[in-house]
Amino acid sequence: MFLFSLVTPEKKVITDQEVEELLVPGFRGQLNILPGHAPLMTTLSVGILTYREKGSSTFREVAISWGYCEVTPKGVIVLAETAETKDEIDRDRAQEALKKAEKALMDPDLEPDQMKKFQRKMERARSRLELAAH
Amino acid sequence: MASLKDIRSRISSVKNTQQITRAMKMVSAAKLRRAQHNIVNLRPYAHYILSVIGDIAATQRVSHPLLKSVDQPKKVLVLVVTSDRGLCGGFNANINKFAHEFYQSNKSNYEKMDFLLVGKKAIEFFKKREIPPVDTMLNLAKDVSYPLAAKVADRCMRAFTEGEYEAVYLIYNQFKSAISQEVICERLLPVDLSSTNFAEKGQPGAMFAQDLIFEPEPEEIIDELLNKHFAVQVYRCMSESVAAEHGARMSAMENATKNAGEMIDNLTLTYNKLRQASITTELIEITSGAEALKG
Numbered sequence: 012m013f014l015f016s017l018v019t020p021e022k023k024v025i026t027d028q029e030v031e032e033l034l035v036p037g038f039r040g041q042l043n044i045l046p047g048h049a050p051l052m053t054t055l056s057v058g059i060l061t062y063r064e065k066g067s068s069t070f071r072e073v074a075i076s077w078g079y080c081e082v083t084p085k086g087v088i089v090l091a092e093t094a095e096t097k098d099e100i101d102r103d104r105a106q107e108a109l110k111k112a113e114k115a116l117m118d119p120d121l122e123p124d125q126m127k128k129f130q131r132k133m134e135r136a137r138s139r140l141e142l143a144a145h
Numbered sequence: 146m147a148s149l150k151d152i153r154s155r156i157s158s159v160k161n162t163q164q165i166t167r168a169m170k171m172v173s174a175a176k177l178r179r180a181q182h183n184i185v186n187l188r189p190y191a192h193y194i195l196s197v198i199g200d201i202a203a204t205q206r207v208s209h210p211l212l213k214s215v216d217q218p219k220k221v222l223v224l225v226v227t228s229d230r231g232l233c234g235g236f237n238a239n240i241n242k243f244a245h246e247f248y249q250s251n252k253s254n255y256e257k258m259d260f261l262l263v264g265k266k267a268i269e270f271f272k273k274r275e276i277p278p279v280d281t282m283l284n285l286a287k288d289v290s291y292p293l294a295a296k297v298a299d300r301c302m303r304a305f306t307e308g309e310y311e312a313v314y315l316i317y318n319q320f321k322s323a324i325s326q327e328v329i330c331e332r333l334l335p336v337d338l339s340s341t342n343f344a345e346k347g348q349p350g351a352m353f354a355q356d357l358i359f360e361p362e363p364e365e366i367i368d369e370l371l372n373k374h375f376a377v378q379v380y381r382c383m384s385e386s387v388a389a390e391h392g393a394r395m396s397a398m399e400n401a402t403k404n405a406g407e408m409i410d411n412l413t414l415t416y417n418k419l420r421q422a423s424i425t426t427e428l429i430e431i432t433s434g435a436e437a438l439k440g
Contacts, residue, residue, distance in 0.1 A: 016193065020291070020377065023189040038360045052201060053360040054369075079370065081197050088193050 012065050013046050014086030017073065017094055024073065024094045029065040033087060035080050036060065044082060051082040055091065057134040059142050072097060074142040076135045093135070100143045109136035149423070152416045156409060163405035169232065170398035173391045177323060180388035184320055184381070191381045194374045195336075200357070201370070202338045207363045210306045211371045212336055218311035220257040222279070222301060223247065224333075224379075225271075226317040226386040227264035229283060233390055234397035236318060236326070237266035243328045244316050248276065259310070261301070263383070289387045294380035302375055305334050317382045318389035324396045326389035333378055336371065 017025040033044040036058025057076045078091035112133035225244045227237045259279045262268050268281050301313050313334040318326040
């Protein structure tokens with residue numbers, strides 16, 4: 012069991028929740044954190060964060076995009092840009108955002124920083140849709 | 146002695162003023178709610194990002210210009226955050242007074258002290274005292290947005306890393322509650338690293354900090370994290386100031402509405418007394434006229 016907090020600039024999603032197991036989309040792929048994990052600091056990519064509360068056998072899922080994850084002896088802190096649970100995701104909007112981003116990426120004259128922006132948008136829309144489809 | 150007509154027109158003018166102040170109070174209350182929501186949600190993020198940076202610094206494996214602190218900074222930049230509009234009680238006066246005192250008491254200590262002013266009220270105040278600011282910014286309350294804060298932050302940070310300044314302070318009104326705010330002077334740069342989740346140096350458990358695993362390399366993380374942290378702090382302070390402004394305006398307008406009400410009561414009393422007095426005089430005139438005719 013360890014303490015887990017998830018915050019975004021817009022809201023405090025989870026505060027000092029006692030959890031048994033945590034899966035985060037880390038910089039080098041999926042990262043599983045169990046009690047007694049070594050201190051770790053990593054950047055996060057876009058994806059689905061999964062955690063299991065203490066005394067529960069079901070996993071809860073949150074779609075997050077970028078940020079940082081820190082494991083300390085006191086607990087785990089995740090600082091994400093955005094974080095949404097399944098109920099909060101607007102499927103139609105995500106679908107639309109995905110289409111828009113894909114279309115924009117087809118443009119061969121796209122500026123490099125614009126391209127990065129749309130790639131990020133596409134990734135985010137995809138992970139949202141993935142969680143909504145679960 | 147004011148005539149009945151004068152008093153009547155005064156009453157109606159005070160009533161109009163009261164209507165305006167009441168409306169302004171309502172508007173501020175609505176805006177305050179939104180601003181308050183914003184700031185309460187932002188605070189934990191700002192707090193955690195600082196503690197993460199503290200942890201990284203505790204590993205002593207990274208050095209970054211933004212973390213290096215100078216014992217006696219000689220060149221400082223001061224950001225002063227006020228509002229564009231008045232009618233909010235002592236909100237701007239307090240900030241300006243504080244900033245001016247800060248300037249007066251510290252100008253001999255520093256080689257260079259520059260001001261970056263946010264809000265019309267600070268700009269006017271400093272202009273009157275002939276202290277030229279390095280830069281100014283307007284329209285905070287309208288759209289306090291993260292990109293705006295990031296722009297200011299970027300500017301400060303660039304000046305800091307280029308060695309133009311050795312410390313950056315920010316003076317703003319911290320939002321305490323809807324009716325109270327406090328003038329705060331915070332050092333934004335170099336970053337204050339006093340808080341860490343690891344045990345203090347020399348205590349058992351302190352060596353954990355050195356084992357911290359980084360993915361990717363710490364240099365890559367810390368740079369981005371510090372940029373983010375600074376922008377978030379600037380954004381937080383600006384949001385605090387906006388929320389505090391609405392709170393201050395709300396209570397100022399509440400008081401004004403109350404005072405206008407009192408004034409209306411007083412004026413109505415005088416008006417009625419005067420009216421009664423004039424009726425009595427008229428009656429006396431009529432009766433004494435009738436008496437004289439009888440005679």
